[in-house]
Amino acid sequence: MTERRRIVVKVNGMPYEREVEARRLLVDFLRDDLELIGTHVGCEHGICGACTILFNGRAARSCLMFAVQADGAEVMTIEGLAEDGKLHPIQEAFQEHHGLQCGFCTPGMLMTSYEFLNENSDPSEEEVRKTISGVLCRCTGYKQVIDSVMAAAAEMKGK
Amino acid sequence: MKPSAFEYFAPHTVKEAVELLEKYEDEAKILAGGQSLVPIMNFRLGRPEVLIDINNIKDLDYIKEEEDHLLIGALTRERDLELSPLVKEKCPILVEAVSFVGHVAIRNRGTIGGSLVHADPSSELPTVICCLEGEMRVVGPSGERTLEPEEFFLTYLTTSLEPSEILVEIKIPTLPQNTRWSFVELSRRVGDFAVVGVATLLFMEEGGVCKEARIALGGVASTPIRAEEAEEVLAGQKITDALIEKAGEEAAEATETEPDYHASAEYRKEMARVFVQKGLHEALSRVKGGK
Numbered sequence: 001m002t003e004r005r006r007i008v009v010k011v012n013g014m015p016y017e018r019e020v021e022a023r024r025l026l027v028d029f030l031r032d033d034l035e036l037i038g039t040h041v042g043c044e045h046g047i048c049g050a051c052t053i054l055f056n057g058r059a060a061r062s063c064l065m066f067a068v069q070a071d072g073a074e075v076m077t078i079e080g081l082a083e084d085g086k087l088h089p090i091q092e093a094f095q096e097h098h099g100l101q102c103g104f105c106t107p108g109m110l111m112t113s114y115e116f117l118n119e120n121s122d123p124s125e126e127e128v129r130k131t132i133s134g135v136l137c138r139c140t141g142y143k144q145v146i147d148s149v150m151a152a153a154a155e156m157k158g159k
Numbered sequence: 160m161k162p163s164a165f166e167y168f169a170p171h172t173v174k175e176a177v178e179l180l181e182k183y184e185d186e187a188k189i190l191a192g193g194q195s196l197v198p199i200m201n202f203r204l205g206r207p208e209v210l211i212d213i214n215n216i217k218d219l220d221y222i223k224e225e226e227d228h229l230l231i232g233a234l235t236r237e238r239d240l241e242l243s244p245l246v247k248e249k250c251p252i253l254v255e256a257v258s259f260v261g262h263v264a265i266r267n268r269g270t271i272g273g274s275l276v277h278a279d280p281s282s283e284l285p286t287v288i289c290c291l292e293g294e295m296r297v298v299g300p301s302g303e304r305t306l307e308p309e310e311f312f313l314t315y316l317t318t319s320l321e322p323s324e325i326l327v328e329i330k331i332p333t334l335p336q337n338t339r340w341s342f343v344e345l346s347r348r349v350g351d352f353a354v355v356g357v358a359t360l361l362f363m364e365e366g367g368v369c370k371e372a373r374i375a376l377g378g379v380a381s382t383p384i385r386a387e388e389a390e391e392v393l394a395g396q397k398i399t400d401a402l403i404e405k406a407g408e409e410a411a412e413a414t415e416t417e418p419d420y421h422a423s424a425e426y427r428k429e430m431a432r433v434f435v436q437k438g439l440h441e442a443l444s445r446v447k448g449g450k
Contacts, residue, residue: 003166003167005167021164022164022165022166022167022210023161023162023163023164023165025161025162025201028161044160044161044198044201044202045197045198045201045202046194046197046198046261046265049262049264052264055267055268058238058267059263059264059267060264060267060268061194061264061265061268063197063201064193064194064197064198064268065193065197065268066167066190066193066197066212068167068169068212069169069212069214112263112264115263115264116263130349131262131263133262133348133349133350134261134262134263134264134265134349134350
């Protein structure tokens with residue numbers, strides 16, 4: 001029952017080859033096997049959104065996938081947002097507008113916003129609110145998160 | 160928590176999947192989008208011995224039009240339904256219903272087949288398929304069969320699929336021009352399961368007469384249900400506010416609500432009345448092929 005499988009996964013552009021148990025959740029694989037601890041584990045049933053990553057370019061809950069399913073796939077985590085040590089405009093906006101307090105939900109907020117802003121370059125605040133509702137934050141009351149995403153949208157559109 | 164150990168298979172064809180189901184039967188679960196199954200496994204409410212991951216069966220991921228219906232592969236992601244120009248044009252109520260499912264990250268993975276087979280009576284896809292009179296094509300060791308919603312949904316989280324059968328395709332009629340439609344629901348927060356969900360289709364004749372009305376409710380019984388008495392109130396009539404009032408009352412009578420964490424039985428019944436009326440008003444303001 002504890003058979004292990006060899007998988008090859010590209011994470012933030014880097015290929016990794018590992019052996020995993022079939023029941024290994026993708027989020028635990030990222031955190032414990034690859035030591036990419038930016039992705040957080042919250043509720044483990046898809047509600048809180050803290051573990052949101054991009055799986056083959058689409059946002060997904062990494063607590064609701066098994067690592068074996070990522071064999072041959074491309075994953076992007078929060079560690080893949082900044083390039084050459086320079087923060088992504090979304091990260092800068094969250095910093096500038098205080099879009100985080102304790103930071104636990106932040107990787108989920110950023111990855112969710114990243115997918116959203118790539119598909120909607122000119123979002124309304126209503127759309128941002130709806131998108132962010134898929135990630136639970138218990139600190140900020142969301143106001144600063146919404147301000148951050150709106151500011152990031154403006155910044156990204158200007159480029 | 161973490162899921163208990165299981166044996167994992169990832170077949171590439173429906174035939175291989177059925178062979179595995181035949182071999183392991185009740186010990187096996189099919190893993191499609193995993194948005195319902197994996198939470199159940201993480202909580203250890205379910206501990207399947209064998210997982211058959213069908214995500215590699217690419218043949219099950221399609222949306223196509225054939226004559227007067229759409230054929231949708233069971234592995235089609237909810238997000239793909241939502242974004243499909245074809246579905247939006249031919250069956251806009253399906254796009255509206257699916258947009259209520261969870262959040263984008265959930266819909267990116269969740270599949271139409273998985274949602275239907277999971278058969279949660281509060282979820283949107285079973286309700287809208289019931290309203291559309293969609294058909295489920297299932298394949299098993301001895302061939303295939305087609306099931307209507309009333310045959311397919313048996314009770315809470317239970318369908319009439321045999322342990323060795325797999326849902327492969329959903330057939331949905333394209334809606335005639337001028338069909339009026341709506342999907343409305345009451346939920347505590349965006350993305351939550353519906354306390355009450357209502358799908359409404361009004362097939363119209365010349366002169367604004369409703370030839371046939373279909374109203375399906377989710378969240379108010381052990382399966383999605385059709386509010387037949389309410390439909391009869393509207394059929395053959397020019398729809399007025401008074402008729403909408405009456406239809407809502409009839410629909411509330413049809414519910415078999417039970418109290419749960421989210422709502423008392425009385426509240427659900429009352430909300431069924433309110434949301435059927437709201438759904439009818441909204442349907443009248445929306446025309447397929449119009450603005």
